[in-house]
Amino acid sequence: MAIKMIAVDMDGTFLDENSSYNQERFNQIYQILKERKIRFVVASGNPYLKLQNCFPEIKDELTYIAENGGYIIDQGVELFSAHLSTQDSQLIIDALKTMPDVLCWVCTKEQSYTLETLPEQYYQMFLPYFPNVKKIKDFKDIKEPIVKFALYLPQKNVSERIHDLTEIVRQKARIVDSGHYCIDIIPQNVSKGHAIEILMDKLDISADEIMAFGDAENDIEMLKKVKYGYVMENAKDFMKEQFQWIAPSFNDEGVLEVIEHYLKNDSFYNKK
Numbered sequence: 001m002a003i004k005m006i007a008v009d010m011d012g013t014f015l016d017e018n019s020s021y022n023q024e025r026f027n028q029i030y031q032i033l034k035e036r037k038i039r040f041v042v043a044s045g046n047p048y049l050k051l052q053n054c055f056p057e058i059k060d061e062l063t064y065i066a067e068n069g070g071y072i073i074d075q076g077v078e079l080f081s082a083h084l085s086t087q088d089s090q091l092i093i094d095a096l097k098t099m100p101d102v103l104c105w106v107c108t109k110e111q112s113y114t115l116e117t118l119p120e121q122y123y124q125m126f127l128p129y130f131p132n133v134k135k136i137k138d139f140k141d142i143k144e145p146i147v148k149f150a151l152y153l154p155q156k157n158v159s160e161r162i163h164d165l166t167e168i169v170r171q172k173a174r175i176v177d178s179g180h181y182c183i184d185i186i187p188q189n190v191s192k193g194h195a196i197e198i199l200m201d202k203l204d205i206s207a208d209e210i211m212a213f214g215d216a217e218n219d220i221e222m223l224k225k226v227k228y229g230y231v232m233e234n235a236k237d238f239m240k241e242q243f244q245w246i247a248p249s250f251n252d253e254g255v256l257e258v259i260e261h262y263l264k265n266d267s268f269y270n271k272k
Contacts, residue, residue: 003262004209006033007041007065007196007222008255010054012179012215013232014042016251019128021054025256030058032263039063039203043192045150045178045218047107048073049132068176068186068218069195070147071109080198081109082187083145088172092149092185093139095168102161103152105130108144115139122152149185150178177217184218193221200225211262213247213255215239230258233271246272 008014015021033040042051043065051066052059063074072080084092096104103122106113112130114123116137127133130150136142153161158181166175169185176184176191192214200206210226212219215235223229223243230247231239232254240246248254248271261269 001206001208002036003038003211003228004205005039005041005199005203005211006259007043007192007210007212007226009192009214009216009219009222010042010044010046010051012234012250013213013219014250014255015054016253022253022256025253025260029256029259029263033259034061036263039199039205041065041199043195043212043214043219043222044068045148045176045184046129047112047132048109050129053131063199065192065195065199067107067148067190068178068184069190069192070186072195072198074199074202079202080195081147082190083108083147084173084185084187086145088169089142089146090140091172092169095165096139096149096151099161099164101154101157104139105133105150106139106142106146107148107150108142109147111144113139113142126152147186151183151185153181153183155181179216191221192219193225196222196225211259211268213258215250228268230255240272244272245270 041063044051045068048064048066048071051064060076065072070082112133113136114133116135173185174188178184208227211228212222212226213230214223215232229243230245231243232247232250234249247258258269
C-alpha cells in the first residue's frame with residue numbers, strides 16, 4: 001500500500017545535533033511528496049510557532065502536531081487543541097514553587113511564558129525553542145488555557161523530581177520525557193499517537209499508509225500507531241529494541257535518507 005503521510009519528530013530525529021537540516025535536499029524531496037500528494041507532518045513537543053520557523057517558505061502548507069499532540073494544525077486550520085484545567089494548572093504551579101531548582105516554561109496555543117527570575121543563561125539557551133516567550137512575575141497571571149508545562153530538571157535530581165511531579169499530577173495530567181533532562185506536563189489524554197489517530201480520521205488515511213520517525217519516549221505512541229514506525233539509530237537501545245524499522249542517525253540525515261529511498265525504489269529502507 002502506498003504511503004500517504006509521513007510524520008517526523010524534530011529534535012534528535014529530523015534536526016541534527018546543530019538543530020539544522022539539509023534544506024536543499026529536503027526541498028527536492030518535498031516537491032516529490034507534493035506531486036504524489038503525500039502529507040508531510042511535523043510532530044514535536046515544541047510550540048507551533050517554533051515549528052513553523054523551521055520551514056519558513058512552506059510553513060502554511062504543512063501539518064503540525066505541536067506540544068506533543070496538544071495542538072494540531074493542518075495547512076493553517078486548527079483541527080484539535082487540548083489544555084489543562086484551571087484547577088490542575090494551579091496545582092502544578094503551586095508545586096513548582098516548592099522546587100526552585102526546576103526551570104519552567106508554560107505554553108498556551110499562541111504564547112510561551114517564563115518567570116522574570118529565570119537566569120539569563122537559561123533564557124538564552126531555550127529561546128530558540130520558545131521564540132514567542134514573555135517574562136512574567138507569576139505563572140498565576142496567565143489568563144489563557146495552559147497547553148503544556150515544559151520543565152528543565154537539575155541533572156543531579158532528575159529521578160527525584162520526576163517522582164515528585166508524578167505523585168502530584170497523578171491522574172490529572174501526564175509527564176512525558178523529552179530527553180536531555182527535559183520533561184513536559186500535558187493533558188492526560190494527549191500524545192503524538194492520539195494526534196496521529198485524529199489525522200488518520202480527518203484525512204481518511206490508514207496506519208498502513210503512514211511512515212513516522214522518532215527517537216525518544218514521547219514518540220513511542222506515534223511509532224506504534226503506524227505500520228512503518230522508524231526509530232533513529234541515535235536513539236537509546238530500549239527504543240530500538242521495540243521496533244522493526246531503524247533509520248540512520250539524525251546526523252546522517254536519516255529521515256531524508258529513508259524517505260528518498262522510498263520515493264526512488266518504492267521500498268522501505270531498514271538499517272536493522
